[in-house]
Amino acid sequence: MGVDIDIAGLRPESVTVAPSPLAELGMALHALSEPGHHPGLQAWVTGVTARLDSHLADRMCEADFLWRTTFSDLFLPSAGLPGGPTPPGGTLAEELDVLDKLSDEQFVDAALEFTCALPYSSRGPSALADAEVRRRALDLAAARGPQQMQFSERLLADPPRIRSWLRQFLRDCDEAFFAETWARLRQQLAADARLKTDLLRHKGLAGALAAVSPAVTLDEPAARITVDKLGDGHTATRDVGLLLVPTSLGWPHLMVLHRYGWQPVLHYPVGSAELAAPPSVDQLALRMTALSHPVRMRICRYLARSAYTTGELAQVHGMTAPEISRHLGVLKKAGLITTRRRGRYVLHQLDVTVVARLGSDFLEGILR
Known part of the structure; x- marks a missing residue:
């Protein structure tokens, strides 16, 4: 699982690191809509919500x-x-321009x-040009509620009007709360962009990506970047380059723009409480599966x-030593237990710290 970025032929000068005020405003709106995703922003969300104009809140x-x-x-x-790498404004x-x-x-x-799950990583028909895609978009919008249905109808009927509405809404959000936040x-985001740019210059793409997130890996022989996520996707830098955009409001989200025909973008959190080495999605699945068995x-x-030794556990549970060993093997492979030798005995113990993190690891994994 994950999103792959094919970087064959990517030139160092085609990798850009830059903050984006519009992307950060999008993340601010997300945090206000889903504060449960961002426990570290509770004070900010509460403060903005308390002074938000009711009309703007409705919009x-x-x-x-x-x-x-x-x-x-x-x-x-x-x-x-079109036309190659373009940094954010x-x-x-x-950026609104x-x-x-x-x-x-x-x-x-x-x-x-x-709304309508249009093809994302590959070319597909547009809802503006294809009647069947348009019909499906409206059907799925209706399933999500009357408000989304109405918005989708207006969007498809008159795109310029909705574009104007969105632009004015974003400007009003800037005036109401985002200008102060930005x-x-x-300064923090600009500093991080400079740091990653220096790493690109002195340590190459591998050094910069290692500093972005442990969930981003570079396979240089295969010319491929892989972002560990529950979803699957594929894109390529081709002649458009790669853009790295830091966010201060984004943790735990690590997002990849991999829309067909668009420049690939890694939108990554900075200054977060992210663990130095969070488990991969596969490791997380392995740990949760290991704990799902009643005997384990x-x-x-x-x-x-x-x-406890294997023999002690076998006696307590009324099982044979090989049966206990198999269960211990599953737990050890998942990284949930530690072992140490005492003389001729091998003692097993639960890694309580790892187990205690499972809830936050699971939340980060599904939100990443």
């Missing part, structure tokens, strides 16, 4: 599917411009991404309290 709900699930690619419009106004440069087809397809965050759960009950 925020009109199109929240653009940022509630994660956030739409519309918040990274520079990636959709330095200000929100500049870039958003205006997307075609109506690009805008509508990106806006409907979470003024506080932009009972074994863990003992190993959480003290260290």
Whole structure:
């Protein structure tokens, strides 16, 4: 599982690291809509919500599917411009101007991404041009509720009107709360961008990606970047380059823009409480599967309290030593128990720290 980025032929100068005020505004809207995803932002969410104008709050709900699930690619419009790598604008106004440069087809397809599941990593028909895709988009929008249905109908009937609505809404959000937030965050994000750029210059792409997240790996012989995620996807840098965008509000989300025809983008959190080496999705699945067996759960009950030998566990549970050994092997492979030798005895004990992290690891894994 994961998202692969084919980087064959990628030139060092085609890798750009830059903060994006529009992407950060998208993440701010996401955090306000789904504060449970971002426990570290509770104080900020509470403060913004308390002073939010009721009219703006209502408008925020009109199109929240653009940022509630994660956030739409519309918040990274520079990636959709043809002609090679294009860095984000330095200000929100500049990025809104870039958003205006997307075609109506690009805008509508990106806006409907979470509604009608249009082809993402490959070329597919547009809802503006294909009646069947349009019908399916409206059917799925209706299943999500009347508000999303109404918005999707208006979007398909009159894209320029919705584009104007979104632009004004984002400007109002900037005035209401985001300008103050961005003024506080932009220095941190700019500093991180400089750091990653220096790493690119002195340690290459491998060094920069290692600093982005332990969930991002580079296979240089295969010319491939893999981002460990529950979803699957594929894209290629080709002649458009690679863009790295830091976010201060984004943890635990590590997102990859891999829309067909758009520049690949890694949107990664900085200054987060992320663990130095979080488990991969496969490791997480292995640990949860290991703990799902009732016998292993009972074994863990003992190993959480003290260290036991295989023979002691066999006697306590009324099982043979080979049966216990097989269960211990599963737990050890999953990294849930530690072993140490005392004379001729081997003692097993539950790694309580690893087990205690499973809840947060699971949440990070599914939200990454």
